[in-house]
Amino acid sequence: MYKIAVIPGDGTGPEVVREGLKVIESAADKFGFKYETKIFDFGGQRYLKTGKTVDDCDIKELQEYSAIFLGAIGHPEVKPGILETGILLKLRFALDQYINLRPVKLYNAEFCPLKGKNPQDIDFVVVRENSEGLYKGMGEFKDKGTKDEVAIQLSYNTRKGVERCVRYAFEFTRKRNKGRKLTLCGKTNVLTYAWDLWQRVFNEVAKDYPDIATDYAHVDATTMWFVKNPEWFDVIVTDNMFGDIITDLGAMIQGGMGIAAGGNINPQGVSMFEPIGGSAPKYTGQNVINPLAAICAAGMMLENLGELKAGKAIEDAVIKIAGTKLKSLAAGKMGYSTVEVGDLVVKHL
Ligand code: IPM
Ligand code: MN
Numbered sequence: 001m002y003k004i005a006v007i008p009g010d011g012t013g014p015e016v017v018r019e020g021l022k023v024i025e026s027a028a029d030k031f032g033f034k035y036e037t038k039i040f041d042f043g044g045q046r047y048l049k050t051g052k053t054v055d056d057c058d059i060k061e062l063q064e065y066s067a068i069f070l071g072a073i074g075h076p077e078v079k080p081g082i083l084e085t086g087i088l089l090k091l092r093f094a095l096d097q098y099i100n101l102r103p104v105k106l107y108n109a110e111f112c113p114l115k116g117k118n119p120q121d122i123d124f125v126v127v128r129e130n131s132e133g134l135y136k137g138m139g140e141f142k143d144k145g146t147k148d149e150v151a152i153q154l155s156y157n158t159r160k161g162v163e164r165c166v167r168y169a170f171e172f173t174r175k176r177n178k179g180r181k182l183t184l185c186g187k188t189n190v191l192t193y194a195w196d197l198w199q200r201v202f203n204e205v206a207k208d209y210p211d212i213a214t215d216y217a218h219v220d221a222t223t224m225w226f227v228k229n230p231e232w233f234d235v236i237v238t239d240n241m242f243g244d245i246i247t248d249l250g251a252m253i254q255g256g257m258g259i260a261a262g263g264n265i266n267p268q269g270v271s272m273f274e275p276i277g278g279s280a281p282k283y284t285g286q287n288v289i290n291p292l293a294a295i296c297a298a299g300m301m302l303e304n305l306g307e308l309k310a311g312k313a314i315e316d317a318v319i320k321i322a323g324t325k326l327k328s329l330a331a332g333k334m335g336y337s338t339v340e341v342g343d344l345v346v347k348h349l
Helices: 013-031 043-049 056-062 082-094 159-176 196-204 219-228 240-253 292-305 308-324 338-348
Strands: 002-009 035-039 069-074 099-105 123-129 132-140 150-156 180-186 213-218 235-238 261-265 271-275
Touching: 002 013, 013 035, 013 069, 013 292, 013 308, 013 338, 043 082, 056 082, 056 271, 069 082, 069 292, 099 159, 099 240, 123 159, 123 240, 132 240, 132 292, 159 180, 159 196, 159 235, 180 196, 180 219, 180 240, 196 213, 213 219, 219 235, 219 240, 235 240, 271 292, 292 308, 308 338
Parallel strands: 002 035, 002 069, 069 271, 123 235, 180 213, 180 235
Antiparallel strands: 099 123, 099 261, 132 150, 261 271
């Protein structure tokens, strides 16, 4: 019996989560697994009412769950930063979800903004470090508000933190067994402390994986190649900030935020799965947002729980629908409503 914590969150989060849960229910029927859910009301609404984001008590409760399914966090009436650090980053850090796994896969050439690229050209995975780097929030102001002000923002990289991420990426590349190639994406030519450590750890760990080809690309060149030669990539490992940036570009070349899913993974603990896109306030309540990203996140969650067949079936159904039914992956342009897209996935499972 899986215990799934559900955080619908803000904006269109609840709408896409509803479709994700619909698909999980149908998959449970077909593949014979059992689960129960509990809804957690973290988000902008609750914050505006109570001033609460996520506290240690919430974390303790979540630790008892098999996985977390998250919609979106972000509210137009809450100052940027509060919900992001108080909810999303708090969950990632407190549950030590040190991997952010973001597959970039094109399901339909028509939805790709790149000329001449097909589904076989765009199929790679970014392993983003999810617990350190610039996201650690270390730094300070000096002489704040004066002409001589200095703002310092530090990137914090520990040997252990880098090594567990790099090791996960090598293991993942081996298990994926597609190109058997792992690319380190960094900036060794400028950020000479952090990326010196990353490069050394990467080279060392690589010795344990002689069956995996290795490569290195600067982050700026990586963005160029995402557009020019995305077929060069199999698995990419990178730090928190670079991973954040390149996966938005990754989402675009796979067809947009409507289809991009990710997992915040603690291989020994509680992992959390989410569509990469935000809360999309302007589409809230209109039944027009694309739920496929949330449905893909649900599929990743089931796969991570060990329900490999269910995960695969969900992905296959999404491929079918994105490949043949939808006019577009963008909100309001799909040719179907949010609820209808969820129904279509269930029908094709
Ligand atoms: C993401 C988001 C978050 C991040 C924000 C909302 C804090 O952009 O999941 O990529 O920067 O990690
Ligand atoms: Mn991001």
